[in-house]
Amino acid sequence: MKIYIVIPVYNEEKYLRQTLQSFVDQTHTPYKIVIVNDNSTDRSQDIIDQFTSQFDFIEDIPFISKANHAPGTKVINAFYHGYESLDTSYDLIGKFDADIILPKNYFETIEQLFTDDRTIGIAGGNLYISKKNQWIFENISKKTKVRGPIKLYRNECFYQIGGLKKSIGWDTVDELLARFHGWEIKTDTSLHVKHLRPTGATYNRASRVKQGQAFKKMRYGFWLTLIASLKLAWKKNSFGYFWSCLQGYFSIKNDYIVSVEEGKFIRDLRWKNIRKKFF
Numbered sequence: 001m002k003i004y005i006v007i008p009v010y011n012e013e014k015y016l017r018q019t020l021q022s023f024v025d026q027t028h029t030p031y032k033i034v035i036v037n038d039n040s041t042d043r044s045q046d047i048i049d050q051f052t053s054q055f056d057f058i059e060d061i062p063f064i065s066k067a068n069h070a071p072g073t074k075v076i077n078a079f080y081h082g083y084e085s086l087d088t089s090y091d092l093i094g095k096f097d098a099d100i101i102l103p104k105n106y107f108e109t110i111e112q113l114f115t116d117d118r119t120i121g122i123a124g125g126n127l128y129i130s131k132k133n134q135w136i137f138e139n140i141s142k143k144t145k146v147r148g149p150i151k152l153y154r155n156e157c158f159y160q161i162g163g164l165k166k167s168i169g170w171d172t173v174d175e176l177l178a179r180f181h182g183w184e185i186k187t188d189t190s191l192h193v194k195h196l197r198p199t200g201a202t203y204n205r206a207s208r209v210k211q212g213q214a215f216k217k218m219r220y221g222f223w224l225t226l227i228a229s230l231k232l233a234w235k236k237n238s239f240g241y242f243w244s245c246l247q248g249y250f251s252i253k254n255d256y257i258v259s260v261e262e263g264k265f266i267r268d269l270r271w272k273n274i275r276k277k278f279f
Contacts, residue, residue, distance in 0.1 A: 001091035001092055001111050001114065001115065002031045002089060002090045002091045002092070003028075003030040003031050003032075003090065003091065003092045003093075003094070003107060003111065003152070004030065004031060004032050004033075004034070004086050004090040004092070004093050004094070005023070005030045005032070005033045005034070005093075005094045005095075005096055006033075006034045006036060006079050006082035006083055006086075006093075006094070006095050006096075007019075007033065007034070007035045007036065007082075007095075007096050007097070007098050008036045008038055008074075008075045008078035008079055008082070008095070008097075008098070009035055009036060009037045009038060009040060009044050009048070009078075009098045010037075010038045010039070010040055010044075010074070010075075010078070011040045011041060011042045011044060012040070012042075012044050012098040012099060013040075013042040013043045013044050013047065014099075014196075015098060015099040015100075015196045015197065016044055016047045016048070016098050016099075017047050018101050018196065019097075019098050019099060019100055019101065019196075020035075020047070020048075020051045020058070022100070022101045022102040022103075022104075023058075023102065024051070024055055024058075025104055026102065026104055026105075026106060026107050026108070027104055027105050027107075027108045028107045028108040028111060029057060029107070030057065030094075030107060031057065031090070032057055032059070032086065033057060033058045033059070034059055034060070034061060034082040034083075034085060034086065035048050035051075035052075035058065035059070035060040035061070035082075035098075036060070036061050036062075036063050036078045036079070036081050036082040037060060037061075037062055037063065038063045038064070038065050038074065038077075038078040039062075039063065039064045039065065044098075045060075048060045061081060061082055061085055063077075063078055063081045063082075065077050065078065073166055073167065073168075075095075076095075076164050076165070076166045076167075076170055077166060079095045079164060080163075080164075080166075083163075088155070090155055091114070091154070091155055092110075092111070092114060092152045092153065092154060092155070093152070093153050093155065093158055094150075094151060094152040094153065095148070095151065095164065096149060096150060096151075097148075097149035097150075099149075099195065099196045099197040100127070100149055100150060100193050100194060100195055100196065101193065101194040101196065102150070102193055103125075103191055103192060103193065105191075106125060106150075106191055106193070109125075109188055109190075109191060110123050110124065110125070110152055110188065110191075113186050113188060114152075114154060117184065117186070119182075119183065119184045120154065120183070120184045120185070120186045121153065121154050121156070121157030121160075121161075121178045121181075121183025121184065121185070122146055122151060122152070122153055122154070122157060122174065122175055122178050122183065122185045122186070123146060123151075123152055123185070123186040123187070123188070124146035124147065124150045124151045124152060124187060124188075124191075125146075125150055125187065125188050125189070125190075125191025125192065125193050126138075126143050126147070126187065126189055126191065126192060126193065127147050127149065127150065127193050127194075127195040127199075128192050128193065128194055128195060129194075129195050129198045130194070130196075135192065135194060138195055138198065138199060139235070140199055140232075140235050140236075143187060143189050144185075144187050145175070145185075145187065146175065146185060146186075146187050147171065147199075148170070148171030149193075149195065150193050151171065151174075153174075154183075157178055157181070157183045160177075160178075160181045160183075161174055161177040161178055161181065162177070165217075165257045167210075167213075167214055167217055167257055168207070168210045168211055168213070168214045169211070169214030169215070169217065169218060169257075172214075172218070173214075173217075173218050173257060173258060173266075176218070176258075176262075176265070176266045176269065177258065177262060179265075179269065180262055180265045180266070208240075208241050208244035208245060208248070209244050209245070209247055209248035209251065210248060211229075211232065211244075211245050211248060212225065212229065212244065212245035212246055212247060212248025212249040212250075212251070213248040213249065213251060213252050213255075214248075215228055215229070215245070215248075215249055216248070216249045216252055216255070216256075217252075217255055217256055217257045217258075218256075218257065218258055218263070218266055219256055219258055219260075219262075219263025219264075219266060219267065220266070220267065220270070221267060222249070224267060224270050224271070225245070225246070225249045226246070227274065228245075229241075229242045229245035229246055229249075230242055232245065233245070
């Protein structure tokens with residue numbers, strides 16, 4: 001399969017070399033990797049230059065966005081800047097983060113999943129973080145969820161879901177929309193990807209507010225938003241996170257990223273999953 005990867009980069013000097021080395025060490029390397037340096041002020045570009053000079057399948061594109069580390073918006077804008085430089089002949093497209101270390105068989109294994117089952121639209125592994133000198137599962141979602149930093153999409157699925165939404169929550173709504181269009185989501189839990197910077201490490205209060213706004217944009221409704229916000233706050237051990245999410249939910253009106261029909265599907269699916277836990 002022809003695999004294209006876009007890696008948005010913003011001040012990733014600390015992790016970038018390890019990330020890119022894990023890409024070039026793959027048993028099946030991607031057909032093309034585009035690195036989008038979004039106005040980094042550290043030595044990220046020096047590291048990028050070293051890899052692009054050594055490997056023909058890696059190229060870089062400069063980009064200057066206005067936002068700081070705004071979850072969703074900044075990274076997806078950078079992704080699309082890279083995506084627009086690609087042709088559409090790929091079989092699989094992925095947006096990968098610049099603070100991960102992939103196991104050497106990552107792309108070989110994921111490609112095989114897509115090959116064996118034509119109903120799979122999105123696939124990936126699991127993220128692990130370092131804690132007390134051990135790599136443990138990053139427990140902010142189930143192992144069945146394919147996380148945003150390591151996710152691959154089948155061409156047809158990516159087209160049907162309308163690509164990636166320029167909003168926090170993009171890596172939740174994409175899977176929901178894929179299911180709406182009849183695609184399956186597959187996680188290979190044997191693929192342990194090292195996440196060098198835990199999710200949310202640089203998020204501020206404004207980011208938590210945006211999470212609540214994302215629930216509104218996905219047409220969750222109040223009660224699902226309440227449950228989702230409580231769950232996130234519990235995982236992060238922060239009541240302030242819960243309150244900020246609710247403030248975000250009520251701060252916007254009718255700024256949706258899914259249709260009415262898609263929203264109903266999303267709510268029905270969420271409630272179905274909740275009922276499964278209790279009955």
